[in-house]
Amino acid sequence: MVNIKIPDNPQYQALTLTLKTLKRKRGPTIEALHRAQEIFGYIPEEAMYLISKELGVPVSTIYGIVTFYHFFRTESIAKYLVNICQGTACHVKGADKILRIVSDELGIKVGETTPDNLFTLSTARCFGCCGLAPVMIVNEDIYGNLTEEKAVEVLREYKKKEENN
Amino acid sequence: MAKKNTILICNGAACISSGEERIKEKLINKLSEKNLTEEVDIIETGCMGPCQFGPLMIVYPEGSFYIKLNEDKIARIVEEHLLKGRPVKEFTWATPESRRIGEEKKQLPFFEKQFKIVLSNCGRIDPDSIEEYIGTGGYEALGKVINEMTPEQVIDEIYKSGLRGRGGAGFPTGLKWKFAREASGNEKYVICNGDEGDPGAFMDRSICEGDPHAVIEGMEIAGYAIGANQGYIYIRAEYPLAVKRLQNSIQQAKKYGLLGKNIFGSSFNFDIEIRMGAGAFVCGEETALIASVEGKRGMPRPRPPFPANHGLWDKPTIINNVETLANIRHIIIKGSNWFNSIGTEKSKGTKVFALSGKVNNTGLVEVPMGITIKELIFNIGGGIPNNKKFKAVQIGGPSGGCIPENSIDVPVDYESLTNLGVIMGSGGLIVLDEDNCMVNMAKFFLDFTVDESCGQCIPCRAGLRQMYNILNRITRGKGELEDIDRLEKLSNIIKKTSLCGLGQTAPNPILTTLKTFRDEYIEHIVEKKCRAHVCRFEDAEVKDKDEKILKVS
Ligand SMILES: Cc1cc2nc3c(=O)[nH]c(=O)nc-3n(C[C@H](O)[C@H](O)[C@H](O)COP(=O)(O)O)c2cc1C
Ligand code: FES
Numbered sequence: 153m154v155n156i157k158i159p160d161n162p163q164y165q166a167l168t169l170t171l172k173t174l175k176r177k178r179g180p181t182i183e184a185l186h187r188a189q190e191i192f193g194y195i196p197e198e199a200m201y202l203i204s205k206e207l208g209v210p211v212s213t214i215y216g217i218v219t220f221y222h223f224f225r226t227e228s229i230a231k232y233l234v235n236i237c238q239g240t241a242c243h244v245k246g247a248d249k250i251l252r253i254v255s256d257e258l259g260i261k262v263g264e265t266t267p268d269n270l271f272t273l274s275t276a277r278c279f280g281c282c283g284l285a286p287v288m289i290v291n292e293d294i295y296g297n298l299t300e301e302k303a304v305e306v307l308r309e310y311k312k313k314e315e316n317n
Numbered sequence: 318m319a320k321k322n323t324i325l326i327c328n329g330a331a332c333i334s335s336g337e338e339r340i341k342e343k344l345i346n347k348l349s350e351k352n353l354t355e356e357v358d359i360i361e362t363g364c365m366g367p368c369q370f371g372p373l374m375i376v377y378p379e380g381s382f383y384i385k386l387n388e389d390k391i392a393r394i395v396e397e398h399l400l401k402g403r404p405v406k407e408f409t410w411a412t413p414e415s416r417r418i419g420e421e422k423k424q425l426p427f428f429e430k431q432f433k434i435v436l437s438n439c440g441r442i443d444p445d446s447i448e449e450y451i452g453t454g455g456y457e458a459l460g461k462v463i464n465e466m467t468p469e470q471v472i473d474e475i476y477k478s479g480l481r482g483r484g485g486a487g488f489p490t491g492l493k494w495k496f497a498r499e500a501s502g503n504e505k506y507v508i509c510n511g512d513e514g515d516p517g518a519f520m521d522r523s524i525c526e527g528d529p530h531a532v533i534e535g536m537e538i539a540g541y542a543i544g545a546n547q548g549y550i551y552i553r554a555e556y557p558l559a560v561k562r563l564q565n566s567i568q569q570a571k572k573y574g575l576l577g578k579n580i581f582g583s584s585f586n587f588d589i590e591i592r593m594g595a596g597a598f599v600c601g602e603e604t605a606l607i608a609s610v611e612g613k614r615g616m617p618r619p620r621p622p623f624p625a626n627h628g629l630w631d632k633p634t635i636i637n638n639v640e641t642l643a644n645i646r647h648i649i650i651k652g653s654n655w656f657n658s659i660g661t662e663k664s665k666g667t668k669v670f671a672l673s674g675k676v677n678n679t680g681l682v683e684v685p686m687g688i689t690i691k692e693l694i695f696n697i698g699g700g701i702p703n704n705k706k707f708k709a710v711q712i713g714g715p716s717g718g719c720i721p722e723n724s725i726d727v728p729v730d731y732e733s734l735t736n737l738g739v740i741m742g743s744g745g746l747i748v749l750d751e752d753n754c755m756v757n758m759a760k761f762f763l764d765f766t767v768d769e770s771c772g773q774c775i776p777c778r779a780g781l782r783q784m785y786n787i788l789n790r791i792t793r794g795k796g797e798l799e800d801i802d803r804l805e806k807l808s809n810i811i812k813k814t815s816l817c818g819l820g821q822t823a824p825n826p827i828l829t830t831l832k833t834f835r836d837e838y839i840e841h842i843v844e845k846k847c848r849a850h851v852c853r854f855e856d857a858e859v860k861d862k863d864e865k866i867l868k869v870s
Contacts, residue, residue: 178612179610179612181613182609185595217613220597220614221596222595222596223594223595239516240674241674241747243761244674244747244748244758276555277598277765278519279330280518280519280522281331281334281519282673282679282745282747283369283371283519283673284334284335284368284369284371285673285674294334296334
């Protein structure tokens with residue numbers, strides 16, 4: 153096995169602790185990855201090694217799972233994750249236009265993070281609030297019935313909030 | 318002391334995002350300001366249906382249905398309605414007729430044609446309270462099967478009811494249970510499919526959030542019937558609220574002795590665990606779902622063997638959709654004859670649909686099988702906004718297809734839809750108007766299925782990609798007429814030779830649009846024109862999904 157050093161900090165200690173209980177369950181790998189992503193905001197390589205070690209699953213298998221499922225991220229994200237729905241209901245109501253203007257406003261493409269590390273831009277396939285299409289979610293907050301102007305306004309609010317801090 | 322008014326506030330996902338929390342806070346503050354706290358009961362419920370008009374609340378006993386609430390409206394409602402007993406008519410959703418009649422809600426076209434079985438509790442009870450669920454007859458069905466029925470009788474009752482799976486394929490539920498019951502081995506499993514990966518669908522989410530105990534009770538009855546002691550709910554990670562409510566319900570049910578060991582003091586044990594998905598559409602397919610519950614990559618496998626014999630950890634397993642399971646308790650209590658009397662000859666009961674897209678009343682509706690698409694869109698849905706012209710409705714998601722205007726009189730039942738080349742699917746209905754381009758829609762769905770293909774079988778992995786590339790060329794004005802033949806040829810090969818349901822159904826959106834909107838395809842190719850003004854022909858660079866893959870000839 154590659155010699156990878158697992159950092160000794162509260163986050164990894166928390167993950168180790170969770171893994172000890174998860175180990176008793178059947179088929180716990182995906183759940184372990186969910187916990188890891190909750191802790192770190194994404195799944196760092198070291199976490200994959202730790203999970204591999206604790207659960208006795210080859211790290212290649214873990215990597216295979218992480219890359220199979222869209223929900224898991226292998227890159228860290230900025231303070232605000234801007235998620236724009238590209239599901240069917242949102243698509244027919246012009247979600248592509250929302251994505252384009254948000255991308256312009258932030259100056260980044262999907263998957264990228266702004267240089268000030270404030271925003272990461274991402275897309276999703278349906279949040280299940282299609283009645284409000286088109287929809288954008290920033291961290292936990294949902295913005296529905298968007299227009300291009302409204303989307304930009306929302307982002308500027310976030311920016312303003314940060315400037316005032 | 319009986320309270321003077323009861324207020325139901327919708328706490329469904331859409332209303333939460335339209336600011337339900339703020340409204341509730343304002344209401345509570347305003348009530349205490351006016352010393353009314355003791356006289357008004359506030360209950361937060363699951364989705365009430367008309368999501369377009371959120372935040373929503375209903376004030377009883379008058380039944381005033383307040384829509385599009387904001388803080389100012391709340392202040393007036395408290396002062397006028399709750400303090401002085403005069404409903405604020407201009408804030409309610411009502412037609413002139415319904416205003417005359419006491420209970421407004423019943424008279425609205427949106428509700429009038431609906432028939433609620435599965436959604437009967439959604440929007441009426443607090444989903445976080447097991448007491449309220451029990452108050453509506455909850456867990457009576459479980460008690461009945463354990464105390465009065467043999468597993469065979471339960472299966473027979475469900476079979477006779479005519480209930481068919483609501484997750485897409487419409488397989489008779491009783492039969493599925495029978496196979497699992499008869500399978501050898503004493504370790505068996507029940508899985509609830511709450512993956513709902515089809516974009517534009519939010520029925521299962523709303524059921525799990527609005528009436529979680531009904532799903533749990535359905536699973537327990539299924540477990541009793543097939544002889545399983547363990548169930549899993551597989552639910553999308555994108556639905557954190559549903560996960561939370563289900564978790565809470567599981568704990569409550571355990572505390573009441575309605576889940577866990579010796580349920581109702583009998584020898585029947587049943588436990589439920591929640592497993593979260595991680596955003597892969599193919600995991601809605603039952604064999605892929607099993608792999609995912611096992612903690613692996615969600616790769617489907619050929620069937621047979623069917624999960625009823627070789628399922629989770631290779632043990633006999635049934636997989637049922639959320640809505641299917643939520644029907645069970647009603648059938649047990651009211652009987653198969655009652656259920657059988659609703660719907661059409663071969664499709665019994667009701668179906669929940671999620672209406673979205675270009676329609677006035679978006680939201681969640683439940684209708685008897687056999688209602689027409691037209692009634693769904695024009696009566697319940699209130700028609701198309703902004704005086705635009707209806708074009709088609711997309712049903713069944715990426716595995717489904719489009720129903721054009723000349724077919725909207727077709728009744729909603731499994732067979733009629735299959736005859737149109739579409740499927741019932743899980744219940745997403747996305748309305749398209751003249752501003753939507755059908756070729757673009759076809760491309761949109763292929764983009765989705767290409768991304769979601771698990772990559773095991775070649776027709777799906779490579780074939781869909783080719784189809785996407787062709788459609789991409791057409792939407793950029795670089796298509797040729799032969800492309801249409803190529804699309805049809807590829808569609809047929811992929812349908813016949815793919816390993817799982819994903820590939821077998823992925824060409825449906827293309828085939829159904831080619832059938833009715835062929836002229837739009839030709840227009841794009843020959844005239845380089847998109848009548849909906851969606852496709853752009855000026856920026857001529859055409860990027861294929863993956864340049865490295867060989868072109869079809
Ligand atoms: C690609 C694909 C995706 C599916 N997605 C779902 C889904 O999200 N939810 C669901 O209940 N069934 C889904 N199904 C159908 C399931 O495989 C299965 O038939 C269903 O859960 C059985 O339950 P039922 O008999 O109660 O309908 C999907 C099937 C395929 C092929
Ligand atoms: S399609 Fe965007 S929320 Fe469902």
